Amino acid sequence: MTRSAIVVTDDLGMHLLAADFDIPVWHGYELLKKMHSAKIIDSALVREIYGALEVNGDLTQTWIDAKATTFAKILR
Numbered sequence: 382m383t384r385s386a387i388v389v390t391d392d393l394g395m396h397l398l399a400a401d402f403d404i405p406v407w408h409g410y411e412l413l414k415k416m417h418s419a420k421i422i423d424s425a426l427v428r429e430i431y432g433a434l435e436v437n438g439d440l441t442q443t444w445i446d447a448k449a450t451t452f453a454k455i456l457r
Contacts, residue, residue: 387405389406389407389412390406390409391408408447410451413427417455424455431448431456
C-alpha cells in the first residue's frame with residue numbers, strides 16, 4: 382500500500398530529489414502558513430518562530446520573501 386505524503390524542507394537539493402520521485406514538497410513557511418490558517422498556531426507563535434530564525438541566522442530567501450508577502454500582516 383502506498384500512502385501520500387508531503388515532504389517539508391527548505392533544502393533545495395531535497396526539493397529536486399523529491400521531484401524525481403513525484404513527491405510534493407513544501408518549504409517550511411508553507412507548513413507554518415497552513416498551521417496558522419487551521420488555527421493550530423497563533424500569530425504570536427509565527428512571530429516567535431520568525432524571531433528565532435532571525436536570531437539564529439537561519440532565514441532562507443524563501444522565508445524572507447514569505448515574511449514580506451505571506452506573513453506581511455502578522456509580521457508588520
